[in-house]
Amino acid sequence: MSHVNYVTFTIVLVLFLLVTLVGFAAARWRRTESLMNLNEWGLGGRSFGTFVAWFLLGGDLYTAYTFIAVPAAVFGAGAVTGFFAVSYTIIVFPIALIFLPRLWSIARTHDYITPADFVRGRYGSRGLSLAMAFTGILALMPYIALQLVGIQAVLTVMGVGTSSTNTYVKDLPLFIAFLILAIYTYVSGLRAPALIAFVKDFLVYVMIIVAVFYIPTRIGGWSHIFAAGQAHLKAISPVTHKPNGVFIPVTGNNQLAFSTLALGSALALMVYPHSITGVLSTKRRDIIKRNMALLPIYSVMLAFVALLGYMALADKTTVANVKKAGGNAQLSVPYLFQHMFPSWFAGVAFSAIVIGALVPAAIMAIAAANLFTRNIFKEFFKPDASPRLQTKISQWTSLVVKFGALLFAVELPRTFSINLQLLGGVWILQVFPSIVFGLFTRWFHRWALLAGWLAGMIFGTIAAYKVATPTTSHWAGSTDLEFGHTVYIGLTAIILNIVVSVILTLIFKATRVPEGADETLPHQYLAEQAEAPAPAPASASAGLGTAGTAGSADDLKTELCRTGSGCPAGPANPASGDASGAMGYAARSRSGAECLSGYRLVTSPPWHGYLGTAGRTRWRWRADMASLPCSRCRAGTCSRCTTRW
């Protein structure tokens, strides 16, 4: 290891300490009575406005890995595998605008905290919800690990870390940084990354603006930068006997790879649990929409971040340094900064990357912890867990997740974790049909979606495993050949997933396999904050076009119970703490059951229900049924009822 530049190091240290203070102080920010509620700890009280949400989502979506890996890919292979990220971060916003507002509304109405909560409520399937949670956690772990790889790259270039051969001693600074991050996330929950995101974004913007205007003057202007990039990418690699990369995708195959990578990644980004956590933490539906229009400003910056890869190619010292470090392209940007900037500003730039890693790592850990708590712990082990207990579990899980990721980053070879992240994208894409299609239609059968998910997961994993280059035998990339075209594996897998889901849905519908209960109502997908508590019964029925049944005494009772007001006395409620009184809404299953215990369901055969129909579950299922639109229109005029039972 080279000697440490103390100016750079001091600046990084000071900014890191500042961020730590902010992280702990965040617990007091927008203070509520208690943080011990998942809505508070895990979603920042669902209170963030446009401004905070912009920083939070920006800090969430553009990770340290982006700042390191995207330019590294451009540095190594040019447009197709690197610059596609720019196209991808463009189209992610129009795509997200189509479905995120609906997700926000339904989650706010039913107090869903994770995407798997939604799937559980929509399809009434614990199995499908578990699959969603499992995929989410699986995809997030390597993603968190990669944030560490980003920090590691910076630390390596700074020369921090002892020269010991023991990895644990060598990576001690990384451990300490992560320990501190873990503690303040534990204490402050989502408020910590939300507040730190301000610092992060400020530093990142300063870093990029300076880099874009200053570096080209040092190395001969943009024309030289692009010329150097083009020359490098054209050169024939001695290993593969092919050009190093693609400067502009002119062949059909390259163009296809470019756009499928962009489309696939864009579809994946917004179903990552940490993106959804960020989205659900906002105060109003409008805020999501506004941010979809405002976040592209952030992407402009990403384009220039990507071009740092060409700048690094244009700077001979950086190229030599990277070569000396074993050709690790991840180091190209840190080396470029180190060589180009005075040491104090290199410190600012390095802290931007390090802090840029902490924000998303914290949000991802929170998202993974919420998935575990809500959809595994509460669902399968302790259905009557109090909000306080759920928060405790989430806090501890976030610690476990972080240290798991740390081991991941330290123990596994670096290239392996990068490939796992590519795989993570392929995996998370497989939850897309269940979540996003589910927001628009209940046509798909829950088990068909589960089978499609499984098919996509297996195909994607095997296909990614088989990708080989002359230098690597497995996991060498994220595109492969399908019928002679280079296509992003994730996209092929999701197409397979959808095809399986459609075919099986048709089969299951034809054979009348039970479809499960749906606790959501159509108008709830459009709810604003003010109307998130369900509207009056008459309007709900009118929205469904079942005016004939509106206003009967039973309907009124259902609605009153669903809104949590005026429940008639019933048997003891097993989980009164579960009714989210803060929202004035008590539609969650068991609290509804209290009100509706006398409600008889006419058409359900005894084998209806969840995958397991053991005593308690069945009971809950019946309770769910009672609060559903179908039970309301037993008169039989509702098209939903006839299609579903």
Add this chain to the structure above:
Amino acid sequence: MTEPPVQSGSPRRAAASAVAAHPVTSAVIAILVIASIFFSLYVPLYASVTPKVGDFPFFYFYLIIYMPAVGIVLWIVITLQKRLRQPAAGADPGGPGTGEVTR
């Protein structure tokens, strides 16, 4: 279930009347969203070095300019969506007391 094809963020089913009441606005929203996705994914359109803009090859320039453009387009879209929500004359499905549904 007869879902209309994905076209815009908010109005659907419960607000189907809103779409019917503002066909032009709805169509414009759909076109803008689809176009903003399409013109980024259709690579042959911009995969060339020339015409150079400043020192930037056209490919890179296009993508850099595209982002603020998408931001503006999406801003127009959400503004138009707000217009969709205003109750169109006579499209109120539930009569008095159902203001929530007839956005």
